[in-house]
Amino acid sequence: RRGVVLHCKMAAWLRRCSLLGSCGGVAGRTVTKRCLLSAAYLDSTKWDQRKKDPQSLAELAAQMDMTYEKKLPVSSLTVSRFVDNISTREEIDQAEYYLYKFRHSPNCWYLRDWTIHSWIRQCLKYNARDKALHTLRNKVQYGIFLDNFTANILMDSFIKEDDYSNALVVANELMLQETFDENCTQLLCLYVLHKYLHSKPELKWEDERNLGASLFLLGLKQNNTVGLSSRLLGLAFLGKIEVYKGIRAVYTKMPLIWTPGYLNRALNVMEDMKKSSDGTKLCKEAVDTMATILETAALETSESTVTEESEETKQEDELTEEDHNERSNLASYLNKFKDLYVELETLGKFEAKTLLTQTDKPDKDAGSKGRM
Secondary structure (H helix, E strand, C coil): CHHHHHHHHHHHHHHHCCCECCCCCCCCCCCCCCCCECHHHHCCHHHHCCCCCCCCHHHHHHHHHHHHHCCCCCCHHHHHHHHHCCCCHHHHHHHHHHHHHHHCCCCHHHCCHHHHHHHHHHHHHCCCHHHHHHHHHCHHHHCCCCCHHHHHHHHHHHHCCCCHHHHHHHHHHHHHHCCCCCHHHHHHHHHHHHHHHHCCCCCCHHHHHHHHHHHHHHHHHCCCHHHHHHHHHHHHHHHHHHHHHCHHHHHCCCCCCCCCCHHHHHHHHHHHHHHCCCCCCEEHHHHHHHHHHHHHHHHHHHCCCCCCCCHHHHHHHCCCHHHHHHHHCHHHHHHHHHHHHHHHHHCCCEECCCHHHHHHCCCCCHHHHCCC
């Protein structure tokens, strides 16, 4: 029990130890160089110095195997001790196996948060981030659900190597878990998303849906220029999927509502911006992306004279009446968008700087107001 309490206190201390380095730094000190996460936030000294319970992995493995053979439950603390005592890359593979076994046992509900945190730290320590991502992607099979602090250090490890594709995997998994709880996680995920989009990758529709959902949900958390622009961009991506694939493709296995009209919700963001007086703006980059989506969708759906049977026509047959109604609204959406565009431009509500520039710049008010 003392070990359990120690792990809990240690995890809580690590979460409180620091905020984003870009959020103003320590009071009375000036941040001269931007860093996404401060050195104190990433420092593992306290974690490494925590009181441990040295164990032989061979004995623990034999004990768990015997327990499973007898069809008895293995204790979550046994799994925790196994993960804590990993000392080589090969033992990462063994731990993965026992995490899987435990997840499929009657005790699976009791996998501890600190065990998940320890697992990610061990994967980072022994250069096994592929295993961390594998268990994260297959969370139902392994029970790996990240808290914000653990997700931050994993994302940061990819950011340092300019590996934004894998950093995006972590951000998307947080979206699926609906755990964009902490401000520093929101800022870090927004940075990853816009850094990834800036590289202009080739996206499948599933990628656009995941990006759209992450941008939209993060945008709801940040009531500032970056947040509102991300919300607009996310809704535009989701609206594009709705037009081409139908509303079911948008919400299936996603934390999104099933009510049609995602493009209309994007227009509502622009409508609200027209009425706002708090100094926030919409990044022109996001608005221009929405313009491209609307114009392309309106053009392609109006040219639906089918010449021969194709995969696209088969997909159209699978669309519901609501989906066809949404397509018929595209012309009115486009006209409304053009009117709002002119009004917002006249009011000076467009931000010329790109979303990447906005997420990449430090802001004196970020720590106190949640602004970037």
